[in-house]
Amino acid sequence: MPGGLVALLDDIASMAKLAASSLDDVAGAAGRAGTKAAGVVIDDTAVTPRYVTGLSPARELPIIGKIALGSLKNKLLILLPAALLLSAFAPWAITPILMVGGAYLCFEGVEKLWEKLSGHAHADAAAEITDPQELEDRQVSGAVRTDLILSAEIMAIALSDVEGEPILTQGLVLALVGVAITIGVYGVVALIVKMDDIGLRLAKAQSGGVQALGRGLVAAMPKLLAALSVIGTAAMIWVGGGIVAHGLDEFGMGALPHAIDHAAEVAGEAAPVAHGFVQWFVGAVLAGIVGLAVGAVIVVVYEAWKRRSGAAHG
Known part of the structure; x- marks a missing residue:
């Protein structure tokens, strides 16, 4: 009997070690996958704050909460x-779908x-809505649709x-990545959109140093939003270009992705300092050039189609 109990305990200990090892594998795979998706995450973070612009400050956090919930449903359900x-x-089909999505990011x-x-921005349909609830619903719906892509x-x-x-490991990794990225993205977005409110409160503090920090936050908010817009656009182009370029390798057309990787590696090795950053930066720039080319072709085709469609209806 004692021997059987010891054997049972050994089995439980072995199962626990195996479970811990599996969790480590899942966490490691999720970390690698999340790192690869970083460019899209940057874009997601940069895009979302515009959906609460012009709405009541009291509704900003609830709206972000609704968008975050919609994002979780998109990812998990x-x-x-x-x-x-x-x-x-x-x-x-995974690589072709990735490439189509990458091409769409380049286009956007x-x-x-x-x-x-060109100064020809699309008209903002939400600006024509006067009912606050209808405007909020429209903004949340638009944000969740964008998040789905x-x-x-x-x-x-x-x-x-x-x-x-x-398949179980795949499911756990995807769920972990989806939850972690959603919390990270919308947590940062919530902090960004409330930064001016935090700054105003700090500006009323007793301490002169805290007041200066508060005024600095308020002054920095417009510049931060402008910078996020630029970063988000750049991230779309370089991430999309990288996805398209490296997808070509799966179809036996590896000259372009191999050239990008080789040029980035050579630049990294030649740099006197920050080898990893230089390698990443050169790779991102070259992927961005590919993204610009792909996006430009799609934009030209799309604009031509719009003109022809407009002429036909005219």
Whole structure:
């Protein structure tokens, strides 16, 4: 009897070690996948604050909460099951879907860039709404739709990193990445949109140093939002370009992605300091050039189609 109990305890200890090892594997895979999706996460963080611009400050955090909940539903209820089905029955489709999403990011980024350079921005339909609840619902709906596209890219990138793992590990990694990124993104967004309120409170403090910090936060807010807009557009283009370029390798057209990787590696090795950063930066710039080219082609085709469609209806 004691021997059987010892054997049982040994089995439990072995199972516990195996479970801990599996959790370590899941956490490691989730970390790698999250790192690869960082560019899309930057874009998601940069895009979201504009959905609360012009709304009541008292409604900013509740609206961000609604968007975050919609983002979680996108990732866990729609994209996670779809990704696992793809992995089980059509793994060949993962790379093409990634490339289509990457091309869309290039298009979005270049279109934003074109609008800024040409001065022809799209009319804001939300600006015509006067009912606060209707405006809030429209903003939340638009943000969740945009999040679905960006979340699909995040989940596809994460899936591509764990493609050879067991289906349970894939599910756990995707769920962990989805939850962690949602909390991270919308936590940062909440901090950004309330930064001016925090600054105003600090500006009323007794301490002169705290007051100066508060005034600095208020003054920095418009510059931060402008910088996030630029970073978000750049992230769309370089992430999209990188996804398209490296997707070509899967179809036997590896000259371009290999050239990008080689040039980045050579630049990193030649740099006197910060080798890793230089390698990443050169790779991002070259991927951005690819993204600009891909996005420009799609924008030209799209604008031509719009003109022809308008002429036909005219």
